[in-house]
Amino acid sequence: MQVIILGSGSPLPDPDRAGPSTLVRTPVGDLLFDCGRGVLMRAAAAGSGAGAFRAVFLTHLHSDHITDLNDIVTMRWAMSFQPNPLPLFGPVGTEALMRATEVMLEPDIGYRLAHHDDLQWRPSSTVTEVEQGVVFDEVGVRITVAPTDHSPVRPTLGFRIDAEDQSVVIAGDTVPCQGLEELCAGVDVLVHTVVRRDLIEQIGLPRLSDVIDYHSSVGGAARTAARNGVGTLVLTHLVPAPAPGTEQEWLDQAGAHFDGEVVLATDLLTIDVAR
Numbered sequence: 503m504q505v506i507i508l509g510s511g512s513p514l515p516d517p518d519r520a521g522p523s524t525l526v527r528t529p530v531g532d533l534l535f536d537c538g539r540g541v542l543m544r545a546a547a548a549g550s551g552a553g554a555f556r557a558v559f560l561t562h563l564h565s566d567h568i569t570d571l572n573d574i575v576t577m578r579w580a581m582s583f584q585p586n587p588l589p590l591f592g593p594v595g596t597e598a599l600m601r602a603t604e605v606m607l608e609p610d611i612g613y614r615l616a617h618h619d620d621l622q623w624r625p626s627s628t629v630t631e632v633e634q635g636v637v638f639d640e641v642g643v644r645i646t647v648a649p650t651d652h653s654p655v656r657p658t659l660g661f662r663i664d665a666e667d668q669s670v671v672i673a674g675d676t677v678p679c680q681g682l683e684e685l686c687a688g689v690d691v692l693v694h695t696v697v698r699r700d701l702i703e704q705i706g707l708p709r710l711s712d713v714i715d716y717h718s719s720v721g722g723a724a725r726t727a728a729r730n731g732v733g734t735l736v737l738t739h740l741v742p743a744p745a746p747g748t749e750q751e752w753l754d755q756a757g758a759h760f761d762g763e764v765v766l767a768t769d770l771l772t773i774d775v776a777r
């Protein structure tokens with residue numbers, strides 16, 4: 503398998519970091535986890551795209567993780583030559599999100615149906631709301647879900663992908679928690695969203711400080727990795743975005759708790775999962 507960080511950013515707009523999104527290349531095709539700001543631009547750079555996603559998975563419905571779902575829906579529909587329903591997996595609430603997205607797109611859908619004679623169908627999707635357990639099992643690719651803790655945001659999910667004796671976990675936004683522990687046991691690559699508690703406290707803005715409550719610190723992610731024998735820990739969704747020259751600080755904070763490989767994500771960072 504291959505993991506490609508499409509967006510390593512956060513809700514805060516950044517010229518170099520797209521919103522949260524990770525592509526996992528598997529024997530069954532490209533699996534997309536979350537679809538933040540700019541996801542299709544980064545997917546294009548990775549040689550993928552809306553029509554190529556075997557399925558899309560949402561960790562939760564916070565806006566930074568779903569901003570460009572509408573772009574995926576539109577491009578998968580308008581750029582295909584036959585109906586191509588989007589398989590979408592996510593927490594309870596995903597079905598309502600998709601229906602609302604279609605309502606939002608209704609004017610555009612009408613324009614394109616009226617203008618293109620060869621476009622005779624509407625966008626479509628198959629939505630599966632998931633909570634726990636194995637939710638996908640095809641051609642030796644198995645995806646397992648567990649609840650995470652991003653309170654007061656509920657529900658939130660982590661995903662584990664197993665294929666070819668390799669494994670990847672997409673933690674999503676969470677603090678260390680039991681569900682994540684269960685997913686992470688012996689995993690080769692853990693993609694974990696993190697915030698820098700020390701820097702956020704220095705900035706001292708209450709609305710920014712609130713994010714500390716429901717995100718993992720770098721040290722927290724590293725301790726989860728260490729407890730579960732993770733191979734490679736990928737730090738992403740970086741708040742605040744690392745100032746140039748400070749990257750080593752992030753790696754050192756993780757390295758204080760975890761002996762394995764630690765990688766600080768940048769957009770289009772590609773990791774070959776190896777056993």
Ligand SMILES: [Zn+2]
Nearest residue numbers: 562564652675
């Ligand atoms: Zn969130």
Ligand SMILES: [Zn+2]
Nearest residue numbers: 522564566675
């Ligand atoms: Zn987030």
